[in-house]
Amino acid sequence: MRCLIIAEHDGQNLNTATARAVAAASQLGVEAIDVAVLAHGGQALAEQAAILEGVSQVLLLDREENAHPLAAVLAPQIAALAEGYSHLFMPSTTFGKDVLPRVAALMGLPQISDLMTVKGPHHFERPVYAGNAIIELQCPPEQPVLATVRTASFKPVGTGDAAPIETRALEIDLPGHTRFVALEADAGDRPDLQSAERVVSGGRGLGSEENFRLVEQLADKLHAAVGASRAAVDAGYAPNDLQVGQTGKIIAPELYIALGISGAIQHLTGIKDAGTIVAINKDPDAPIFEVADLGLVGDLFEIVPQLLEKLD
Amino acid sequence: MKILVALKRVVDYNVRIQVKPDGSGVAVEGAKMSINPFDEIALEEALRLKEADKAEEVIVVSIGPEAAQQQLRTGLAMGADRAILVQSDEAVSPLHAARILHTLVQAEQPGLVLLGKQAIDDDSNQTGQMLAALWGRPQATFASKVALEGETATVTREVDAGLETIAVDLPAVITSDLRLNEPRFVKLPDIMKAKRKPLDIRPLEELGVTPPPACQIVRWRAPEPRQAGHKVETVDELLTALKERGVL
Amino acid sequence: MSEREQMQFQTLIVGAGPAGLACAIRLKQLDPEQEICVIEKAAVPGGHTLSGAVIEPGPLDALLPHWREQYPGICVPAQRDEFRLLNARGSRKLPLPPGMKNHGNFIVSLGNLVAWMAEQAEALGVELFPGFPGSEVLFDESGQRVTGVRIGDMGLNADGSPGPNYTEGMDLLAETTIFAEGCRGHLGKQLIRHFRLDADSQPQTYGIGMKELWQLPEQRLEAGHILHTIGWPLPGDTYGGSFVYALDDNRLAIGFVVGLDYADPCLEPFELFQQFKHHPEIRPLLEGGEILSTGARALVEGGWQSLPRMDMPGALLIGDDAGTLNVPKIKGTHMAMQSGMLAAEHLHEQQQTTGYHQRFLASAAGKELHRVRNIRPGFHKGLWPGMANAALETLLGGRTPWTLHNHADHEQLHPLAGQPCNTQHPARSLPPRDRLASVYFAATEHEESQPVHLKVADTELCINQCREQYANPCTRFCPAGVYEMVEDEQGLRLQINAANCVHCKTCDIKDPYQNIHWTAPEGGSGPNYQNL
Structure with a gap:
């Protein structure tokens, strides 16, 4: 064989x-x-x-x-x-x-x-x-x-x-009915959420649209795409097209970092095939910890700035 | 020009999929059935081409049980002109489906065949490509934009590397991706009109298509649930663990 | 505003449930030429239907005699009835009230049954349109006659402006419009107010029913076993109880009903259901099994004295849209079907709606409702007085010379007695872990970009008065976690997670200020119940 x-x-x-x-x-x-x-x-x-x-x-x-x-x-x-x-x-x-x-x-x-x-x-x-x-x-x-x-x-x-x-050289006639025209690589500063290898997502724990910038900062540091939970989208912290989960995007990045996301089953179905899930949340009983490969219980407003600093 | 659109009847994407306890399949009893969403997008594209005077007739085709007439009727209500059901109570493999569609293509001689990139039940993503091969015609998969000009279709494809544009001579097979369009809502009077549009039912046996060899499904199972990992105490520990896993 | 597209039918039926479909089928049987249109908000018939359900087959035998041979859905003949009073540690067997003897009845999935009835109706030539909700009632110029129903728009943006795929809902006009939306139909509610149909009846009362379908390990169930319980974990002053029905293929339907006339604003019906499942005699039944589907739906409990007038110019109100459920039997399907068939017969014979209400009251179904009229209100004073009253009423066959009163559910909440609600619940191990997890099994879906279909008239009321007086009971009575009070940097606000809604209508009923109005979302939105 x-x-x-x-x-x-x-x-x-x-x-x-x-x-x-x-x-x-x-x-x-x-x-x-x-x-x-x-x-x-x-x-x-x-x-x-x-x-x-x-x-x-x-x-x-x-x-x-x-x-x-x-x-x-x-x-x-x-x-x-x-x-x-x-x-x-x-x-x-x-x-x-x-x-x-x-x-x-x-x-x-x-x-x-x-x-x-x-x-x-x-x-x-x-x-x-x-x-x-x-x-x-x-x-x-x-x-x-x-x-x-x-x-x-x-x-x-x-x-x-x-x-x-x-x-090898093969004696085969190849068709001319299909022609390449152009390839346009992904534009924009951040990778596309659907196909990104790394994703940083924020939930209601961020507390405001302003604070949601923390998610973006960490994402940029990691060359990651930005995602959001439905709660964050509903609260207006993030636009609709960033929503990850059952009614949003189903993604499978190699690294998924969830910031202030409790981890409702509707969100988890969107990331079930992710490689490594990291959860940062102040509630130790949040369901996200039941699926996270690495969990850190604590205040994301202290943790994320530290992460940003140490990733420099 | 005629456009042929293939519509598969599938368990609706909102239905929670449950593997039967005996591993013989998924429990679909009482489940809502729909047109495969990617096929619905393909049909919408065909209808838009017809409305832009690029095509004269849109034919919807399904291979499936008698009940797949519902999905074809929905296709007719969306605006297709006529429908063909190749009736088969057994599920057909992608290659088998491609051979059946090829038979219909030879009879109907469409200028374009549009179908979804994949069905959301078996997730195969094969039938369009296989049909193109059997037909000896070009394929443009993962289409997010289609422009017809004369005898050529210029298609933008959503590939892993970005957006690729190719030009294909007609007739051709195009498979739709999610972002190609947003299908229209069906209107109530159109549903009534659809009941009077032609729907031709052909038993699979009468088509004379030989089923190709196939792999057998031995068992179905549910995916393993994710297990909880471990908790770290500090940012440093987190970074170390991420590096160990090779994700940083 | 441009003129909407219109279509005209002889008869328009709103709602493809047991009442609406029985009516449509009967009409076609009486007059095959008649044009009948049935609209339904669920994407497929039965998709929003939820019931226990043990049904009496009589009306179905009369309507579709071949059903016993041909009906393919879940259908298990009742075998053994059991009625128990629970306390926290154990239970006591109670004598079976006559209404709860189920010999000859069937345990079905009402969703399955409705789907099959819909096929029968279509085969008879009924025009059936699932995925099309009625958004408002149409009246003639005088406002005194119903002329039809407007269908909801599709493709609106969240702010109500037309989106790229906007499709205007058309006007369906009919000589007679029959409203069969089930409990607390939003158009029925509009009609009752418009025509003051409840002027001579008592306030309607309701319950909230929650249900789960489980797949259990082999050999645990005795198919056809029917268990009902009362008592724990309900407080003594709160009406309700459980149903536990053993189906075939190791499947179990388990559910819980809480009367919505409860007084404690801190009460959480969903939590009571989950606690019930952890009773020492119930939990071993479920452990190791898995949930197949879940759902919730309000049910009508007002009975005979709360029945509004069911006829009005141009329209009828049938089934639980009016409130024909028999509470002591905990059965509504046979009543709803009878009211639908009777409506068809009445229209066929009389060619008018007038007289239907009297005809229903005089019918076997109406008499059945009259006989048991005092049983449910007897429980308003608590479980034990209710049981004593029920025994008396049963003994006399409802021939007591009085009729007990009903009270509007939304007026029953007592203001908080100074303390906040206790949000600590006893630990539980069985799924679902919370309401969001439960909604997941209801497979509910609403296109996210559409306007919020739960209209809260005054959100300031939520933040101030309601919070102080009742600690926002909507955050607790909704079984789907639609309502949340969220405090973030924007301050305290009511968050409406409309996409979770399972269309149970509890919020529309129980909100103490009647500040919440349930309206129909985009067609096809809502739960996708499977075998409920």
């Missing part, structure tokens, strides 16, 4: 999601994990992929059409590359979600989205209903497994010795 992983990159750097997909593949018990880099001028990218721990070989498909990640262009190449592999993984990012189903349809195979647990080479788990239920899947062993890997479920592998890089 051999697993092929399609690397995700921006032309210069490999995305960490690739290393997470390698981590998932490492649990399969396969003989080889190969990484394919589809790029234009991708030698440096291939070298980054080659040092990922556990990678056996890197396949480089260097081609002008691969300058931008267009599913219609990449999918036929990947389908051809996947020949002979028992597993084909891509990260469950917008890139993997766009490309892999197209590959799967070309190959006439089903695909697993958001693979979160490897229980065996053909035995997996994935979330459904926005993570409110988990299904266990058994796939037919005689056919290749295609899956996007839920990035939050796997820690990226480290780096080690470089694996060999093989340049």
